Amino acid sequence: MTENVQQLAMVRHLARTGEARRRRQAARLSLSEVAAAVGVSEATVSRWERAQRLPKGTNALAFLEVLQAIDDTPRQVPA
Template sequence: MAKAQALRLADVRSALTSGEAERLRVAAQLSIGEVAQACGVDQSTVWRWERGTRKPRGEAALAYGALLEELRQRSSSVDERETA
């Protein structure tokens, strides 16, 4: 596993543990099913990730990390527009 991938995986797991991942998903008005489809996993997998009963792994975890990063960026952009 490359360093960048390991760092993304650590970030994903941290976001799940802190509840940030679920907050980002809900703020973006995305269902668990929509996130699951975007990551190529079953809905129950994302549900388990968010509940802390499973740790994301492999390509699906990296796809989830990329999605979370985009949601963070969108959230930051909205926050900046609202404070301007």
């Protein structure tokens, strides 16, 4: 339960700060591709990315999964 709350907080942070959109664009994915992967409409993803709405529930967790999969931030410093 606590993990889900942390994940919801993370995905909402990514949406509010514009990081979600930056990651999608850096991965050269369209709104429709991300929307299809999450199972929502393009308009929904667009609203999330512009912080007009915040992702909720299972759709939010699916969105976070996509964002984590396309994250281009290095996980560790190269040796």
